[in-house]
Amino acid sequence: MVNHKRLVGLIISAQMAVLLAISAQLTIPIAFVPLTLQTLMVGIIATLLPFKLSGISIAIYQFLGLVGFPVFSGGQTGIAVILGPTGGYIWGFYGYCWLVHWLLANRLQPRLSIILGINTVASLGQLLIGTAWLTVGQHLSLEQGLLAGLLPFIIPALLKILIVGLISQPLLQFTNRYAW
Secondary structure, eight states, X not given: OHHHHHHHHHHHHHHHHHHHHHHHHOEEOOTTSXXXXXXXXXXXXXXXXXXXXXXXXXXXHHHHHHTTOOOBGGGBOSHHHHHSTTHXXXXXXXXXXXXXXXXXXXXXXXXXXXXXXXXXXXXXXXXXXXXXXXXXXXXXXXXHHHHHHTHHHHHHHHHHHHXXXXXXXXXXXXXXXXXX
């Protein structure tokens, strides 16, 4: 039975990695910053799955990109994406998943407001990791880093968080985040 649960968990993680790869290709052009649905999917993955499985999903996604599959935003691939100026946002996905798991711990049927609040904190954490990476890697001042790497993403992040909550909250009744 344990092997069956492990297999189911790995299959679900792989499926979520594929959905994450697809969502990274869906771009909505707005003003200066193109909006991808990648972080929307990270929020759904983090909310519906325990950290172990959500982390595996992110790792599979990164591995696919590293070995040459065009899974990163805009069809990009390779180590240059992971280690490049925007790589911190991808590494921040782990922080997003961990924060959601930690803050949602033992809440099997959280209210929508709880899901929205937790995803807001997690999204901000992920954006701050990406912004710090961008700022240090590109030798930007703190002000330049915040203006380039954080501010343009706040409103889109809030919209995506609302969608994450509206999708995830009803689905939580069909999943048990702690069964795996």
